[in-house]
Amino acid sequence: MSSKPIVVVGSINIDLVVKSERLPVPGETILGGEFRSHPGGKGANQAGAAARLGHPVFMIGRVGRDLFGQELLGFLGRAGVDTSFVAPSDTTTGTAIITVTPGGQNSIIVASGANSEVSPEDLDLARGLIRSASLVLAQLEIPMRTVENLAEICAEEQVPLVLDPAPAQVLAPELLRTITWITPNEVEARQLQSFAGAASSPTPKESAEGMLALGARNVVLKLGECGAFLATAAGLRTAVPAFPVKAVDTTGAGDAFNGAFAVALARGAEPLEAARFASAVAAISVTRHGALPSMPAEPEVDAFLQNRSHMEIA
C-alpha cells in the first residue's frame, strides 16, 4: 500500500452540457433540452476521481486567468486535489461543448485553450513531484510533445505511467512502448489501430491483442456498459463485467475508471482487482450528472460494492 501521491498531468475544462434527443446534421439547428455547466476535463476528472477516494493527488496543468479558471481551481481543491502545480495561462480556460442523449451517451468537442500550453517546462518544474509519485496519469488533451516528454521522465524516474489515449491521436511507437498501461475505449482502440495501418479487431480480446501487437505493454480496454477487458504483458487476458446501473450521463465515466484504477494499483491491488474497483466507481459516476461532480467518495463505493456483493463478477 502506497501513500505516495498520484500525479495527473492533463486538461482542466469547463463542460457546457446540453441534453438533446439527437445530434444535429450539418446545416441544421435543433432545439435541445436542459443546459448545465460543470467542472470537467479528462485530467481534472481523473484527478478528482482519485482524490475523492482519499488518495493524495497532485494536478499539473493550466487554466486561464478567467472566472472559469478560478471556479475550476476551487472545485479541484474542494475535491482534495493539490493544484499548486496548475499554472495560470493568458489564454482562456479549456472548454468542452457536450451533448447528452436521453440514454446518457455523450458527444464532446473540446476547445483546448490553456490546456494547449501545458509544456515540458511545466514538467521540469514538477520533476521532484513526479519522482515521488506512486503513479502518473495522462491523457491526450494536452500537447503530444508534453506527453512524450512525460513518458521519458517517468521511464527515467521508474514511475508507472497510465495513458488514456483520448482523444485518439497517432502515438509514436517509442511512446507506446514506454507507457505502463494504456486505457483506450473501443472507439479509441479502433482509431489507434487504424492510424497504425492495422486491421480493425472485432472482439474486445482481439482489439486488446491488437494494442499489444502495436507495442503496448499492458492494456485496459474500456467497454462502457459492457465492462472492460484486461490484457497484460504477464499474460493475463480477462473480461471485467460492468455493474448494471441506470445511466443519466456517461460523461467522465472513463475518467472515473482511470482515477479509481490508479488508486487501487497504488494501494497494491492486482490489475484484475483494480479494474473491478474501477468498474464500480465508473458505474456510480454515470448515475449522476456531470463529469467531475459525479465522482464518488470511498464510503459510497464501499456501500455500492457491499450491496452488490451477491453479484458473481468473476
Ligand code: RIB
Ligand atoms: O472525458 C470527459 C471529459 O472530456 C469532459 O469532462 C470534457 O471536458 C472532455 O475533456
